[in-house]
Amino acid sequence: MSTTAEESEQPEIEVSGTASDRALAPLEKENLDTETAGLGLFVQQGGCAGLSYGMRFDTSPDKDDIVYEHHGPRVFVDPASIQYISGSVVEYETGRQGAGFDVENPNVVSECGCGESFRT
Template identity: 35%
Template sequence: MNISVFPFNVTINAIDKIKQLVIKKKNLQLKLRIYITGGGCGGFQYGFKLEKYINKDDIYIQQSGIEIIIDPISSQYLIGGKIDYKENLEGSKFIVINPNAQTTCGCGLSFSI
């Protein structure tokens, strides 16, 4: 586990939603994993899931009572980024504001570099 300072920000909305999800699952050991996979309409796609365990090479971010983990391959695409949580008429979702993305799709879940 890499506990160094990683240049990635988390908004208040995202922090609040992560806390709500962890409480709803009744497991305070859960962390939000952010990962990137190939696919999606933009080439790469963001993924989010709650996990209990941290792998030895994961990037570990702790902020305002929440924990986020990012695998080393995904971390190279997320440097300098930010996670937010939005609720509107279209629904609710985590979104990543990624300064490394050359293009993003309309859904906000995929991007290309």
């Protein structure tokens, strides 16, 4: 069974207002129940700095996921990833290379030149 952030005593994963709006739109477009569906946020091996973020829309959390709920979409984080992203804020940014979700992670000590991977 998934765990809520309050039960796990893990620092909050926050979603900015703009990122929240951008994440809710595809869930609603696909007629997914926003009470159970959400944004899966995870860390995987890869990139020149060693780790990279992954995100996906999920219809429900996996049984071991920690679930963060606040003003926007639910955020699902697997137990292996939480150590790398505790206290992070998910933002939605636009720039020269396009627009997309970005993770502002206080645990990062270095990033690769292109910003696609990181090290904690």
